[in-house]
Amino acid sequence: MDFDDTPEEAAYRAKVRDYIAAHRGELMSVSEGGRRAVDLDAAKQHQSLMYDGGLVGVTWPKEYGGQGGTQMQQAIVNQEVAKAGLAGFIGVIGLGMCGPTVIAHGSDDQKSRYLGRLLRGEDVWCQLFSEPASGSDLAALRTKAVKTDSGSWRVNGQKVWTTLAHVSDYGILLARTDPDVAKHRGLTMFVVDMHAPGVTVRPLRQMSGVAEFNEVFFDDVEIPDEERLGEVGDGWRVALTTLMSERLSLGGGGTDVGTGLDAAAAHVAKRIGELPETRQALVRQEFGRQYAASLATRYTGYRQLSAISKGAMPGPEASAGKLAGTKTGRALADLGVRLLGDEAVYAITAEGDGRWQNSQAGLPGMAIAGGTDEILRNVLGERVLGLPPEPRADKGMSFNDSLRIGASE
Amino acid sequence: MNFDLSDEQRQLAAAAADFFTSAASPGAARASLDTGAPIEPGRKAMADTGFAAITIPESAGGGGGSVLDLAVVAEQAGRVLAGPSLVTAARAAVLLEDDADRLPALADGSAAYAVIEETGGPVLDATTADRFLALRDGALVAGGGSITERAPIDATRGLADVTLDDAEVVAKDGVARWERALQVGQVVLGAEGLGTASKALELGVDYAKQRVAFGRQIGSYQAIKHALVDAFVGVEQLRSLVWWAAWTAEESPAELPLAAAAVKGMAAVVLEKAAETLVQVHGGIGFTWEHDAHLYWRRAKVDRFLLGDDVEAFDTVARLAIAGAAK
Numbered sequence: 001m002d003f004d005d006t007p008e009e010a011a012y013r014a015k016v017r018d019y020i021a022a023h024r025g026e027l028m029s030v031s032e033g034g035r036r037a038v039d040l041d042a043a044k045q046h047q048s049l050m051y052d053g054g055l056v057g058v059t060w061p062k063e064y065g066g067q068g069g070t071q072m073q074q075a076i077v078n079q080e081v082a083k084a085g086l087a088g089f090i091g092v093i094g095l096g097m098c099g100p101t102v103i104a105h106g107s108d109d110q111k112s113r114y115l116g117r118l119l120r121g122e123d124v125w126c127q128l129f130s131e132p133a134s135g136s137d138l139a140a141l142r143t144k145a146v147k148t149d150s151g152s153w154r155v156n157g158q159k160v161w162t163t164l165a166h167v168s169d170y171g172i173l174l175a176r177t178d179p180d181v182a183k184h185r186g187l188t189m190f191v192v193d194m195h196a197p198g199v200t201v202r203p204l205r206q207m208s209g210v211a212e213f214n215e216v217f218f219d220d221v222e223i224p225d226e227e228r229l230g231e232v233g234d235g236w237r238v239a240l241t242t243l244m245s246e247r248l249s250l251g252g253g254g255t256d257v258g259t260g261l262d263a264a265a266a267h268v269a270k271r272i273g274e275l276p277e278t279r280q281a282l283v284r285q286e287f288g289r290q291y292a293a294s295l296a297t298r299y300t301g302y303r304q305l306s307a308i309s310k311g312a313m314p315g316p317e318a319s320a321g322k323l324a325g326t327k328t329g330r331a332l333a334d335l336g337v338r339l340l341g342d343e344a345v346y347a348i349t350a351e352g353d354g355r356w357q358n359s360q361a362g363l364p365g366m367a368i369a370g371g372t373d374e375i376l377r378n379v380l381g382e383r384v385l386g387l388p389p390e391p392r393a394d395k396g397m398s399f400n401d402s403l404r405i406g407a408s409e
Numbered sequence: 410m411n412f413d414l415s416d417e418q419r420q421l422a423a424a425a426a427d428f429f430t431s432a433a434s435p436g437a438a439r440a441s442l443d444t445g446a447p448i449e450p451g452r453k454a455m456a457d458t459g460f461a462a463i464t465i466p467e468s469a470g471g472g473g474g475s476v477l478d479l480a481v482v483a484e485q486a487g488r489v490l491a492g493p494s495l496v497t498a499a500r501a502a503v504l505l506e507d508d509a510d511r512l513p514a515l516a517d518g519s520a521a522y523a524v525i526e527e528t529g530g531p532v533l534d535a536t537t538a539d540r541f542l543a544l545r546d547g548a549l550v551a552g553g554g555s556i557t558e559r560a561p562i563d564a565t566r567g568l569a570d571v572t573l574d575d576a577e578v579v580a581k582d583g584v585a586r587w588e589r590a591l592q593v594g595q596v597v598l599g600a601e602g603l604g605t606a607s608k609a610l611e612l613g614v615d616y617a618k619q620r621v622a623f624g625r626q627i628g629s630y631q632a633i634k635h636a637l638v639d640a641f642v643g644v645e646q647l648r649s650l651v652w653w654a655a656w657t658a659e660e661s662p663a664e665l666p667l668a669a670a671a672v673k674g675m676a677a678v679v680l681e682k683a684a685e686t687l688v689q690v691h692g693g694i695g696f697t698w699e700h701d702a703h704l705y706w707r708r709a710k711v712d713r714f715l716l717g718d719d720v721e722a723f724d725t726v727a728r729l730a731i732a733g734a735a736k
């Protein structure tokens with residue numbers, strides 16, 4: 001057991017650090033103040049500059065413009081990016097979810113057209129899965145794709161909560177191509193051009209105040225058959241690739257959730273002296289609990305990383321890290337806000353610090369996005385502990401028949 | 410980075426599992442409680458297998474292993490509510506580390522030590538001990554003691570009130586090793602707690618798969634499923650913390666004080682949650698004396714107060730983290 005970099009990892013880390021240091025002035029930082037909307041050009045510039053340094057698409061195969069590196073190298077990049085306080089990538093959804101899905105299921109033509117531009121930040125991608133009537137129960141989605149006489153597909157329906165759709169050039173779209181079979185069977189995945197006629201994107205403001213997700217309407221949108229990802233009716237399997245990649249990109253790896261443990265410790269150290277003794281004891285009690293819990297999540301991430309570096313794929317047990325990390329991240333954000341005293345009721349302090357308020361308002365989304373806490377508990381209970389699933393009212397029914405459940409009363 | 414047990418440690422865990430499952434059990438824990446039957450496996454068997462002496466150098470007759478090696482074994486001991494605690498063995502090994510006379514006697518089991526806390530109070534494994542270690546005015550002392558047994562909640566912990574007689578000085582300046590012994594003890598306590606909690610979880614999961622209510626296995630109800638999952642998440646988080654803290658004991662001693670306190674606190678919380686869930690998932694049968702559930706529950710309710718309580722541990726974590734950040 002050891003926590004040191006191997007000589008190769010240390011050399012890689014030094015390279016990453018040097019590159020970030022050399023370009024620090026041109027790279028974007030995380031915002032410490034109020035939440036603000038993305039500056040698209042600057043964000044693309046940021047990703048492109050990071051790409052030039054080999055820090056984007058670390059694990060992607062070289063033939064598609066990636067670095068052909070390891071998950072451990074990706075984790076090193078993540079750690080150094082966090083340490084330097086750099087902003088995340090505008091291509092976050094594309095890099096984490098859409099790109100890997102294209103790599104796994106796309107045609108050679110799709111790969112050569114899309115992947116390089118995605119990596120360099122020239123195109124932004126979004127993931128068009130959730131709908132008003134299907135979030136957790138993703139396979140119940142209703143957006144329809146119908147084959148036309150010319151062989152292309154005509155799409156009608158609505159997606160929602162689509163992160164970054166308002167700035168996206170492409171999306172991966174899961175649609176129903178056969179309503180007469182069971183819900184998981186009748187789905188097909190497509191790449192959709194977000195600038196195509198009939199696509200309408202309406203930003204939705206999130207509870208944190210910014211508009212990062214959207215609703216997306218499809219009215220007779222035409223998609224060429226060449227833009228299908230995988231076989232007709234195989235969309236559920238393709239979507240599982242996406243969700244598995246999501247698990248990898250969300251899966252801890254030892255980086256802290258929310259504002260970060262060191263920042264939290266510095267904040268407590270700075271503020272605690274201003275409080276009366278009795279309050280100090282209460283703060284220490286809560287901080288000590290969350291500090292221990294955060295260390296446990298960090299080291300659980302390291303365990304997972306060690307397993308990945310030996311060739312294991314993260315299984316459903318990785319969800320335990322997301323559950324625990326979200327919980328302690330939220331508790332630390334809450335403590336951070338409390339410690340602001342009178343300033344805690346404002347969105348940003350007089351000194352211009354809005355980190356804790358941002359975390360407070362942003363982290364409830366972590367408990368919903370990428371599988372809600374309840375769905376993750378179901379997954380862990382059934383797939384890891386082997387507990388029996390819940391009975392399903394729509395089991396064995398075609399999608400069309402399942403629509404009648406609850407409709408008659 | 411390689412944050413995983415070695416093959417040797419996995420083999421050690423398997424060997425420990427073999428020994429402890431045959432030498433101790435919740436049934437034995439119940440018998441100790443009912444009739445005062447001896448705590449199993451007991452001092453002699455633990456010494457004969459060498460498990461109690463893992464962290465004692467080979468030159469003194471021990472195993473020459475690491476705290477992490479011991480933690481891996483302690484987890485297995487915790488699964489079957491074994492006693493006396495490896496916490497006591499680990500602590501005594503640190504306290505007597507440079508005592509050429511006493512250390513071999515500790516290693517071969519000819520002397521049965523227990524450790525009196527600095528603040529006094531109940532002494533872990535006192536009922537099976539004949540020698541006691543204590544800190545008196547900064548000096549480490551050893552001596553015989555008078556034991557007052559009391560009605561136990563968990564008999565396997567061998568707790569009793571002790572007054573030290575005829576103490577001799579082992580080391581004049583004992584404070585540093587006292588602290589370290591306590592911290593190593595907290596890590597080993599966390600490792601035993603990890604084993605107890607994971608076994609409690611498994612028993613709960615097994616029952617939830619069998620028991621049927623309203624025409625369904627109860628494990629299909631989310632109230633049951635999610636409670637078990639929360640216990641599972643806690644166990645896996647605790648496992649990471651135990652391994653890391655045990656590793657710091659030899660490999661990164663500067664981190665040990667915070668790591669040990671974090672483990673102590675978190676083990677108390679995780680074990681309590683797992684044990685309470687175990688009882689609840691079983692319904693009425695889980696509330697009977699005959700069922701094993703309450704034996705895990707008893708362990709949880711007592712362990713949380715050993716070597717300091719969770720409140721004190723989390724306070725220590727916070728103080729150390731704040732001091733680290735202020736630097």
Ligand SMILES: Cc1cc2nc3c(=O)[nH]c(=O)nc-3n(C[C@H](O)[C@H](O)[C@H](O)COP(=O)(O)OP(=O)(O)OC[C@H]3O[C@@H](n4cnc5c(N)ncnc54)[C@H](O)[C@@H]3O)c2cc1C
Nearest residue numbers: 127128129130134135136161162163365368369370372374
């Ligand atoms: C910040 C953010 C970004 C997102 N980005 C995207 C994106 O880019 N692309 C995309 O496709 N989607 C995105 N989503 C959507 C997200 O995947 C869904 O919100 C999520 O899957 C939950 O679906 P829902 O909102 O329909 O809630 P519902 O599924 O309706 O759930 C409502 C409540 O019911 C509970 N519930 C549902 N089913 C069960 C069950 N079987 N057992 C117990 N409880 C249950 C849920 O846990 C939840 O508490 C995003 C969401 C958020 C918050």
